Amino acid sequence: MDPVFTDHEIEELNARFEHEDAREILRWALVDSDLERVGVASSFQAEGTCVIDMAAKLRPDVPILFLETGFHFAETLAFKEQLAERLGLNVVDLVGEHTVESQAAAHGERLYERNPDLCCQLNKVEPFTQALHGYDAWVTALRRDSSPSRSGIPILEQYRLEPGRSMVKLNPVANWTRREAWDYLRENDLPHNPLYDLGYAQVGCAPCTRMVFLGEDERAGRWDGSQKVECGIHVHTPAGGAASA
Numbered sequence: 568m569d570p571v572f573t574d575h576e577i578e579e580l581n582a583r584f585e586h587e588d589a590r591e592i593l594r595w596a597l598v599d600s601d602l603e604r605v606g607v608a609s610s611f612q613a614e615g616t617c618v619i620d621m622a623a624k625l626r627p628d629v630p631i632l633f634l635e636t637g638f639h640f641a642e643t644l645a646f647k648e649q650l651a652e653r654l655g656l657n658v659v660d661l662v663g664e665h666t667v668e669s670q671a672a673a674h675g676e677r678l679y680e681r682n683p684d685l686c687c688q689l690n691k692v693e694p695f696t697q698a699l700h701g702y703d704a705w706v707t708a709l710r711r712d713s714s715p716s717r718s719g720i721p722i723l724e725q726y727r728l729e730p731g732r733s734m735v736k737l738n739p740v741a742n743w744t745r746r747e748a749w750d751y752l753r754e755n756d757l758p759h760n761p762l763y764d765l766g767y768a769q770v771g772c773a774p775c776t777r778m779v780f781l782g783e784d785e786r787a788g789r790w791d792g793s794q795k796v797e798c799g800i801h802v803h804t805p806a807g808g809a810a811s812a
């Protein structure tokens with residue numbers, strides 16, 4: 568299947584979007600472009616809440632794709648419910664082949680400690696990749712300044728779902744700072760996950776997230792003690808297909 572946009576078109580759109588307001592980038596994706604099936608991937612973090620708010624104002628029924636790994640903090644799940652109710656969101660929970668219990672039976676307890684790549688593969692990469700087959704484009708809340716591994720992300724990119732199947736990945740707040748995200752929340756009277764108030768800078772699955780200390784990188788609390796920096800859904804090989812990084 569041909570890509571939705573050619574590499575040249577992506578290049579031109581990136582030149583146009585680099586200094587564009589995030590709301591206008593989302594307006595292009597959700598209202599003006601020919602993209603019919605667009606989903607917003609979110610774990611309901613601060614910048615994700617901003618993107619959800621902007622997207623839902625443009626298209627109230629836009630699917631919000633949430634990876635329900637079974638390992639989230641209770642606070643995250645409660646916050647997700649709170650925001651969904653308040654904004655009337657169309658949240659789609661994505662689940663892998665295992666429950667927490669069946670994963671423990673198949674692969675042993677605490678797989679996230681022994682083999683976090685496999686745990687992410689089972690609970691994030693596989694269900695997410697499967698769900699993406701129903702979309703032409705997906706939207707993230709990635710920010711370049713959140714970590715070195717994200718410093719080079721473009722606003723718009725080809726996402727090669729599998730060999731012969733491309734889609735569009737849109738990072739409308741790529742050039743936002745952390746401060747801009749929190750300013751947006753404040754200006755729009757939006758709530759945040761209460762874990763931020765306890766010292767968490769980023770919030771992922773509970774076993775793989777710790778608070779950060781003064782002076783640490785904001786993603787230092789993710790998969791602490793391992794070389795892992797991404798769950799895998801944001802990493803894909805040039806030849807196609809999601810990698811299990």
Ligand code: SF4
Nearest residue numbers: 679683686687772775
């Ligand atoms: S972030 Fe941790 S608990 Fe969540 S899927 Fe990945 S390894 Fe498993």
